[in-house]
Amino acid sequence: MKRVAVLGSTGSIGTRTLEVARHLGDRIRVVALAGGNNVALLSDQIDELRPQLYHTLRPEAVRAGGAKLTSLEDIARHEDVDTVVVATSGNAGLRPTIAALRSGKTVLLANKEVLVMAGALVMEAARDSGALMIPVDSEHSALWQCLRGEKNGIGRLLLTASGGPFYRYAADRLADVTPGEALAHPVWSMGKKITIDSATLMNKGLEVIEAHWLFGVPFDNIDVLVHPDCIVHSLVEFVDGSVKAQLGPPDMALPIQYALSYPDRVPGLVTPLSWGGALTLTFEPVDAGRFPCLRLAEKAGRAGLTYPAVLCGADAAAVELFLQGAIRFTDIAALVEQAMEAHQPEVDPGLDQILDADEWARRFVMDRQRIAESASAVTPEDKQEVR
Amino acid sequence: MKRVAVLGSTGSIGTRTLEVARHLGDRIRVVALAGGNNVALLSDQIDELRPQLYHTLRPEAVRAGGAKLTSLEDIARHEDVDTVVVATSGNAGLRPTIAALRSGKTVLLANKEVLVMAGALVMEAARDSGALMIPVDSEHSALWQCLRGEKNGIGRLLLTASGGPFYRYAADRLADVTPGEALAHPVWSMGKKITIDSATLMNKGLEVIEAHWLFGVPFDNIDVLVHPDCIVHSLVEFVDGSVKAQLGPPDMALPIQYALSYPDRVPGLVTPLSWGGALTLTFEPVDAGRFPCLRLAEKAGRAGLTYPAVLCGADAAAVELFLQGAIRFTDIAALVEQAMEAHQPEVDPGLDQILDADEWARRFVMDRQRIAESASAVTPEDKQEVR
Numbered sequence: 001m002k003r004v005a006v007l008g009s010t011g012s013i014g015t016r017t018l019e020v021a022r023h024l025g026d027r028i029r030v031v032a033l034a035g036g037n038n039v040a041l042l043s044d045q046i047d048e049l050r051p052q053l054y055h056t057l058r059p060e061a062v063r064a065g066g067a068k069l070t071s072l073e074d075i076a077r078h079e080d081v082d083t084v085v086v087a088t089s090g091n092a093g094l095r096p097t098i099a100a101l102r103s104g105k106t107v108l109l110a111n112k113e114v115l116v117m118a119g120a121l122v123m124e125a126a127r128d129s130g131a132l133m134i135p136v137d138s139e140h141s142a143l144w145q146c147l148r149g150e151k152n153g154i155g156r157l158l159l160t161a162s163g164g165p166f167y168r169y170a171a172d173r174l175a176d177v178t179p180g181e182a183l184a185h186p187v188w189s190m191g192k193k194i195t196i197d198s199a200t201l202m203n204k205g206l207e208v209i210e211a212h213w214l215f216g217v218p219f220d221n222i223d224v225l226v227h228p229d230c231i232v233h234s235l236v237e238f239v240d241g242s243v244k245a246q247l248g249p250p251d252m253a254l255p256i257q258y259a260l261s262y263p264d265r266v267p268g269l270v271t272p273l274s275w276g277g278a279l280t281l282t283f284e285p286v287d288a289g290r291f292p293c294l295r296l297a298e299k300a301g302r303a304g305l306t307y308p309a310v311l312c313g314a315d316a317a318a319v320e321l322f323l324q325g326a327i328r329f330t331d332i333a334a335l336v337e338q339a340m341e342a343h344q345p346e347v348d349p350g351l352d353q354i355l356d357a358d359e360w361a362r363r364f365v366m367d368r369q370r371i372a373e374s375a376s377a378v379t380p381e382d383k384q385e386v387r
Numbered sequence: 388m389k390r391v392a393v394l395g396s397t398g399s400i401g402t403r404t405l406e407v408a409r410h411l412g413d414r415i416r417v418v419a420l421a422g423g424n425n426v427a428l429l430s431d432q433i434d435e436l437r438p439q440l441y442h443t444l445r446p447e448a449v450r451a452g453g454a455k456l457t458s459l460e461d462i463a464r465h466e467d468v469d470t471v472v473v474a475t476s477g478n479a480g481l482r483p484t485i486a487a488l489r490s491g492k493t494v495l496l497a498n499k500e501v502l503v504m505a506g507a508l509v510m511e512a513a514r515d516s517g518a519l520m521i522p523v524d525s526e527h528s529a530l531w532q533c534l535r536g537e538k539n540g541i542g543r544l545l546l547t548a549s550g551g552p553f554y555r556y557a558a559d560r561l562a563d564v565t566p567g568e569a570l571a572h573p574v575w576s577m578g579k580k581i582t583i584d585s586a587t588l589m590n591k592g593l594e595v596i597e598a599h600w601l602f603g604v605p606f607d608n609i610d611v612l613v614h615p616d617c618i619v620h621s622l623v624e625f626v627d628g629s630v631k632a633q634l635g636p637p638d639m640a641l642p643i644q645y646a647l648s649y650p651d652r653v654p655g656l657v658t659p660l661s662w663g664g665a666l667t668l669t670f671e672p673v674d675a676g677r678f679p680c681l682r683l684a685e686k687a688g689r690a691g692l693t694y695p696a697v698l699c700g701a702d703a704a705a706v707e708l709f710l711q712g713a714i715r716f717t718d719i720a721a722l723v724e725q726a727m728e729a730h731q732p733e734v735d736p737g738l739d740q741i742l743d744a745d746e747w748a749r750r751f752v753m754d755r756q757r758i759a760e761s762a763s764a765v766t767p768e769d770k771q772e773v774r
Contacts, residue, residue: 145631146631148536148537149535149536150535150536150652153651153652155659225662232632235634237659237660238652239652240645240648240653240654240655241635241636241655241658241659241660242532242633242634242641242652242655243633243634243659243660244533244632244634245619245631245633246629247629247630247632248628248629248630254628258627258629261627264539265540265625265629266627267626267627271628272542272624272628272630273624273628275545275610275612275670276672277672278671279669280668280670281669282668283662283665283667284664284665284666285663285664
């Protein structure tokens with residue numbers, strides 16, 4: 001039996017993790033839950049699962065039963081926890097992930113920004129303690145599964161991308177897409193931030209950086225393939241020319257269950273792919289021209305230092321502005337690029353510097369937007385230029 | 388450095404194995420070569436590679452240099468050999484494979500009939516000595532690669548099939564196809580026997596039986612998918628719904644090199660797949676109605692005993708007759724079925740009984756054909772019926 005802490009239990013991945021935990025029955029004991037602001041759902045989860053520990057941003061509003069309130073980091077290193085599911089969002093997962101790894105806990109990582117922002121620190125923590133980190137993203141789970149049992153010889157990682165809802169749109173049409181259109185992902189059902197990131201391909205860019213850290217593969221050897229079918233979740237090409245791929249229905253329950261039951265495989269919650277009819281899978285190299293976020297992410301990943309944190313912070317702020325209707329879809333990339341250009345990086349940054357850079361980038365985007373708005377209020381004809 | 392014996396060095400897989408061995412350089416030392424009747428090529432190979440040991444059916448015609456003539460089985464268990472490539476054809480590989488496994492040698496198996504005819508004995512020999520057996524068939528190499536590092540949880544094996552040159556032909560057109568048409572495989576370049584077996588789907592049937600023995604998977608959990616692109620070499624579906632696939636260019640050098648360099652992967656002899664353009668992969672469930680050999684093979688595999696040996700022997704004889712122009716393409720399946728129906732199986736057969744059953748089936752098919760020919764010489768109008 002694994003004693004599991006679910007950080008971010010009220011989010012999209014967190015709730016699906018609990019469904020998988022119910023399906024796995026006696027193999028899993030949920031000993032800690034941590035939610036953010038959705039106190040009603042967190043209270044229900046505590047009622048049902050009776051964890052020892054919990055965390056929330058609004059303790060006064062949570063029905064905790066006999067559970068003990070504590071911090072994310074205390075949960076992550078608690079002696080009664082052996083597996084920590086990091087399903088938080090944004091920068092919230094950084095400190096608990098490092099705390100869990102340093103304490104030798106197995107980390108199931110679903111919070112992209114952790115590796116993107118602090119890959120060097122996180123991998124060092126895992127190396128030092130020998131702790132296992134299993135990715136929960138469908139793409140990285142696919143790569144992890146393909147690399148299972150392999151000794152050496154990775155040639156290239158091929159990350160698949162659905163392309164999002166606008167992949168076939170001409171560049172000029174992208175400026176006018178609405179938040180509602182961008183939130184309608186053709187295949188995956190996910191949270192709002194990641195759905196917009198999928199539409200800009202920023203999500204794929206973050207995944208490239210994650211893959212670089214997780215598997216120790218240089219950026220030159222990581223490629224993105226557009227695969228609108230969303231059946232092949234990623235591929236590994238080995239130096240001998242052999243390629244391994246992982247396929248499955250596009251449902252996060254699959255990589256979550258794989259990570260929770262690892263190294264075993266047990267009958268799944270998800271209806272498997274059907275092979276009873278004709279199946280066609282298509283792949284094409286990504287055309288990043290219309291989707292500059294992908295190249296911005298690769299640039300930040302290669303630059304390292306605090307650049308990836310700036311990428312994440314600026315993107316988070318810009319996506320928020322887009323969802324509010326304050327900026328256009330194409331402004332997201334423009335604002336991220338401006339933040340990266342304006343950034344003065346820290347050399348050999350620690351966690352504090354990384355979190356500061358993230359915060360700086362969020363403020364930079366918000367300030368830039370306020371300036372643009374004032375400018376547009378005075379001289380509307382200048383608006384394009386400021387952007 | 389691996390000290391390798393290549394049994395069947397002058398055949399299609401044997402010559403490709405030597406090309407891969409040259410490519411692998413110092414990793415491989417060829418210490419023994421065995422050819423059948425192609426004495427000119429075998430002499431050249433001995434000149435070049437200077438093995439210690441050799442075997443041939445026509446020693447008087449071979450230029451052996453200082454190499455010592457001996458039997459296939461003696462080569463297979465020789466103390467200076469640690470890896471035996473079994474690239475013989477038909478029943479020739481059975482005794483040397485079992486001898487090699489009993490001596491704890493690593494066997495790279497490219498001779499399908501070995502596992503089809505004597506799966507129980509072969510797997511027992513491997514189990515008893517703990518010897519490693521690595522499949523060289525592209526499909527089984529794919530499955531082996533997908534299962535590498537996996538602990539448990541195989542749900543289903545999905546063997547891919549090109550479908551051969553006649554897969555879209557209507558049933559009545561199949562009776563009239565010629566040996567020349569059948570030998571023109573759309574993708575793979577192989578020996579004559581296996582090319583005809585690909586066209587009848589007997590080859591895929593033999594592979595189903597092989598997969599059953601190699602991976603210990605029940606016949607109910609082995610399916611065949613038609614995949615004319617010949618890029619995905621096979622897939623494994625796990626009980627959790629996750630599927631792993633192995634892809635690569637359709638070139639036997641890939642699985643041969645994988646087996647020779649295992650557990651390492653080293654830069655390949657083969658140009659890898661290109662991901663620089665659009666790629667479409669299609670799959671469909673096999674329609675075995677027009678290709679009864681597939682179901683006959685599955686039936687023989689499920690029946691066990693000496694039935695698979697009868698399947699192999701009858702098929703070998705019938706393919707020979709087809710290549711001589713003596714019978715129609717559709718008669719191959721009919722003759723195999725008649726042999727299986729007429730066979731009185733041995734219970735708990737040893738190697739001798741298995742080889743006897745193979746021999747019996749070859750004679751059965753030849754006799755049946757002679758009867759049909761005499762009948763047709765007397766009363767041509769009866770010919771259809773006898774068939």
